[in-house]
Every structure is written in C-alpha cells, then in structure tokens.
Amino acid sequence: MKGTVLFITGIDTNIGKTFATGMIACALAEKGKKVITQKMIQTGCTEVSEDIEMHRKIQGIPFTEEDKAGLTCPYIFTYPCSPHMAAEKDGKTIDLSVITEATRRLQEKYEYVLLEGAGGLMVPNDFHSLAIDYVKEQGYPVILVTSGKLGSINHTLLSLYACKQYGIPVRTVVYNLYPPTDELITANTLEYLTQYLEKEFPETALITLPEATAGVADIDISSLF
Numbered sequence: 702m703k704g705t706v707l708f709i710t711g712i713d714t715n716i717g718k719t720f721a722t723g724m725i726a727c728a729l730a731e732k733g734k735k736v737i738t739q740k741m742i743q744t745g746c747t748e749v750s751e752d753i754e755m756h757r758k759i760q761g762i763p764f765t766e767e768d769k770a771g772l773t774c775p776y777i778f779t780y781p782c783s784p785h786m787a788a789e790k791d792g793k794t795i796d797l798s799v800i801t802e803a804t805r806r807l808q809e810k811y812e813y814v815l816l817e818g819a820g821g822l823m824v825p826n827d828f829h830s831l832a833i834d835y836v837k838e839q840g841y842p843v844i845l846v847t848s849g850k851l852g853s854i855n856h857t858l859l860s861l862y863a864c865k866q867y868g869i870p871v872r873t874v875v876y877n878l879y880p881p882t883d884e885l886i887t888a889n890t891l892e893y894l895t896q897y898l899e900k901e902f903p904e905t906a907l908i909t910l911p912e913a914t915a916g917v918a919d920i921d922i923s924s925l926f
C-alpha cells in the first residue's frame with residue numbers, strides 16, 4: 702500500500718489547521734478509510750505534540766503506536782515560534798528527509814496521511830527552504846484552511862496565488878466557522894471566496910467546517926477522493 706498524502710496548511714497561524722485536520726480524519730474514517738494524521742514540525746511543546754494530541758481528541762481515539770514511535774511528529778521543539786528559529790534555539794537542525802521517511806512509513810499502512818504543516822505556506826523550515834518548497838518537492842496536493850476573520854480574504858488569495866505560481870494543486874479550501882467571528886464578515890467572506898474559486902480555481906472545492914463533536918464529522922469530503 703502507498704497511501705495518499707494531503708498537506709494541510711493555513712492562511713495564517715491559529716487559523717484552525719489542527720481542528721480541520723482532526724475533523725477531516727474523522728470524516729475519512731466514517732467513510733471506511735484507514736487514515737492517520739501527522740504533524741510536520743511542532744513548536745512550543747516538549748515530548749508530545751499538542752497538535753497530534755488534539756487530532757486524537759477530535760477523532761475520539763487514544764495515541765496510536767505510530768504516535769508513540771514518533772512517526773507522526775518527527776520534530777518537536779520547545780519554543781513557540783517558526784520552525785527555523787525553534788530548531789536554532791534548541792541547538793538542533795531540521796533534516797527534511799527524516800520527515801519524508803516518516804511519512805513514507807505511514808503511507809505503507811494507511812490509505813490517507815493528513816500532513817499538517819506549521820503555520821502557513823511561506824513559513825521557513827530553515828534558512829534555505831520554505832514549507833511551500835517542501836510541498837512542491839514532494840508533489841503533495843494542498844488543503845488550505847481559512848476562516849471568516851477580518852483579513853482572511855487577502856491571506857487566502859495570496860496563499861492560492863502562491864500555490865498557482867509553484868504549480869501546487871489546491872484540492873480543497875476549508876472555511877472554518879469555529880470559533881465564530883463577526884457574522885456579517887463571515888457571511889460576506891464566504892460569498893466572496895465561493896465566487897472567486899468558481900472563477901479562478903474551478904477545480905478547487907470549498908467546504909465549511911462546523912464546530913467539532915469528538916469522533917463525528919458532518920462535512921462533505923467528496924473532493925478528497
């Protein structure tokens with residue numbers, strides 16, 4: 702088996718990538734798919750990735766053997782900042798081949814590997830490469846998480862433009878409704894992005910993401926197949 706890897710990124714930090722990753726994992730599992738989540742690089746933690754922990758909480762399952770073996774988060778750094786800075790502060794370096802190998806091993810067992818990035822597409826892994834460079838190199842399709850918060854239209858369009866310039870397919874844009882923000886802005890932003898995608902990215906689906914219930918995901922993931 703060689704599972705499909707979907708790279709889940711966001712228009713910004715704290716936009717809901719972790720929430721979306723857990724919910725999509727739930728939805729795939731409900732469809733009978735064998736799925737696991739992975740965190741590319743975790744910062745601001747010690748020993749255990751808080752994002753992997755949140756994925757499992759949303760999925761309603763305990764830590765997996767792959768979690769315990771470190772395959773689902775090969776790098777954990779203590780300082781809550783960009784990966785390149787966090788690694789430097791901990792006196793370590795990031796070897797991207799370690800992440801690639803961990804993902805490959807997960808692909809051998811699972812139909813879907815949901816690889817959550819750190820921050821957005823232009824976050825540096827080190828002083829020589831960005832997250833988007835790694836995604837392009839690996840040939841992963843992207844799931845882009847956005848929301849209705851003020852400023853998200855600008856950030857979303859910039860992220861879509863970057864993917865287009867790099868030749869990276871954006872499989873789905875996830876419109877995160879949680880936590881709730883200004884209702885008027887949320888509704889207008891959704892309307893704008895819907896029309897923009899229909900015109901500029903007709904092959905990219907748009908799905909909305911409601912508040913989570915552990916182990917249950919009432920979202921349309923047909924665009925992922």
